[in-house]
Amino acid sequence: DVKVTQSSRYLVKRTGEKVFLECVQDMDHENMFWYRQDPGLGLRLIYFSYDVKMKEKGDIPEGYSVSREKKERFSLILESASTNQTSMYLCASRRDRGTYEQYFGPGTRLTVT
């Protein structure tokens, strides 16, 4: 059974704090993604990675960075959290060929106060 896990389900941080969100997949997938989901806006891509140490900006990378040192792990970093980064963050992974089905983690609901 495929599995994507995220380090926290709920997180509360203060403005200006550095925030780390971790994502781990056990399916040996090449591609990993970070999205945020806000009401009425759907899922928006922050960053993605095709392979270890590779990263590409998505649609809304400002205020975020990522790290992929190992194939199974993709981290999202908020360098200095702001209140407009309060959101649901979803990690996903998929193979780089085939059906392109994405498997999502359970999400992290981040609140920045």
Place this chain on the structure above:
Amino acid sequence: RKEVEQDPGPFNVPEGATVAFNCTYSNSASQSFFWYRQDCRKEPKLLMSVYSSGNEDGRFTAQLNRASQYISLLIRDSKLSDSATYLCVVNSLNDMRFGAGTRLTVKP
């Protein structure tokens, strides 16, 4: 114009009803299409892929119209457990675009 557009709903239907959702996309080069289901406070999960010839999985039927650039999802004999948000997903060259979702509530 959004790249993938869906009617946000909500759709409130009685059990046993047939309900249809449409989704339009702007990129004519899109190659693959999906419907995902997302329950409240849960992650999206693949419901079904959408093929050019149309495809059916039990009570669910998905269709693709490339000429008009839309996909549809038909749910027959709605169950209470079908209550969820349905996301339309369009992929072109590894660029996956998600609709904002259509919320469905099936009532007794």
